[in-house]
Amino acid sequence: MSIASPTLSASAPEAAARTAAAPTQCSNCHLRELCLPCGMDGNAVERLDSLKFSRRRVKAGTSLYREGDRFQFIYAVRSGTFKTSLELADGREQVGGFHLGGELMGLDGVAQGRHASSACALEDAEICAIPYALLAEMSAGAPGMQHMLSRLMSREIVREHSLMLLLGSMNAEERLAAFLLNLSQRLKARGYSPSEFHLRMSRAEIGSYLGMTLETVSRTFSSFQQQGLLEVDKRHIRIADMQRLADALAMPVH
């Protein structure tokens, strides 16, 4: 609960400088197929370009926003990995998700006008800050754009459904298998290897996300390795048998 790490300010000089140097445009972003513009027509993407989203670097371990902060922006990850989390009454944290390039954060702030969770960079990262008010204003005249926004929010609801399912009715092995397979697919969609990757999050963060202790996460990794499903070296993971890992999900041991 490091109170030290400050929320970055939108008006930081370096952010302004960067924006001037390299205006951020969705139309030629390498993540356009995954991110906000996904499914939009050229016309709509041009409108997005006109907003000239500001870009910001976020250092590893730094918060992008915190629970209770005033909601102004939604954020798209350009590079790096984030976690979003809630703080419990007793100070522990509950991780709500991990976010890779092209994924959006902050949509939970629309409801109350304040962020309902915190977002923290797990490695040095870069984001686009999208002013929600402008986005809403613009989509008033553009039905397709508004629908896109609704779809994105709905997608977040569906994502949380599956997490709920995971937390509500799976054992430790199923949970970790589900986590790894989901991560593998998302990495693949971003052009990385689906079978070999480096985890950006600690065992404790994985455990919090999956509703188990860091020791159980560690033991389950070891167990998967002994079963020949994975090769694990700290945070470096190789999925040795994707099929059997998927089976661990579909066929509960019960």
Add this chain to the structure above:
Amino acid sequence: MSIASPTLSASAPEAAARTAAAPTQCSNCHLRELCLPCGMDGNAVERLDSLKFSRRRVKAGTSLYREGDRFQFIYAVRSGTFKTSLELADGREQVGGFHLGGELMGLDGVAQGRHASSACALEDAEICAIPYALLAEMSAGAPGMQHMLSRLMSREIVREHSLMLLLGSMNAEERLAAFLLNLSQRLKARGYSPSEFHLRMSRAEIGSYLGMTLETVSRTFSSFQQQGLLEVDKRHIRIADMQRLADALAMPVH
């Protein structure tokens, strides 16, 4: 699993008849402070009225929609109680939420154009079917309306956050206490007693929602009764000590 219970059709003759007899208007609905119109100005509510939502009765145990059905409507509960759920690979169900009067269901369908969960009435109920396409079309010209829709979806995301927290880091007593306190507040907001009510859902459904077995739910009810927090008679609940029940949440036993 009962393939028998049919999804109701929007074109059921009785539904059409009812609509003609009593056109549904948000502006004089007794739930307007809790439901869709909440926070809208008079102008916007009039626009809602012009849509003339169709009303539908749903018998206890009947599905309103099912996972995979084409998404056309979002539904507002007028009376009765619903559960929403997902089906697991092995046939078990995972309950995702319970819905009282004034609450909306089906927003998870926007993402894919298909419903991502099923909704089933726990008692005889009545709903408003809100054609999503019309709603989206109308809100294109009305910024306030569109913002309302976004807020509602965001609220759903926040709701699932708290469920995630509950499933990820609470023990059986904390979970049941959280469930009862939440239900109590929602009943109070609807003009019912917050301290004495009838549960519309079975122990198994509560257990699925909270990520525990029906036996543990039953035992935890008994334990609360022995501690003097509740009086329990099957589905009839009286909260005898609201404060200590709330304490069970804030001060984990750990």
Add this chain to the structure above:
DNA sequence: CGGGATATTGAGGGATGTCAAGGTAGGTGG
């Protein structure tokens, strides 16, 4: 080189799941 964060592994215990038996309420048909 030292210190802190992170990961692994073991031992033991406790919370919760599983299996089983019995009770109660409500609906249905004779």
Add this chain to the structure above:
DNA sequence: CCACCTACCTTGACATCCCTCAATATCCCG
């Protein structure tokens, strides 16, 4: 109206998964 049936709830005994506590190893960084 009663008998029966089914669904639901409660409770007990036991098993087991996972948490807790603890020791050690490893890595990274100053």
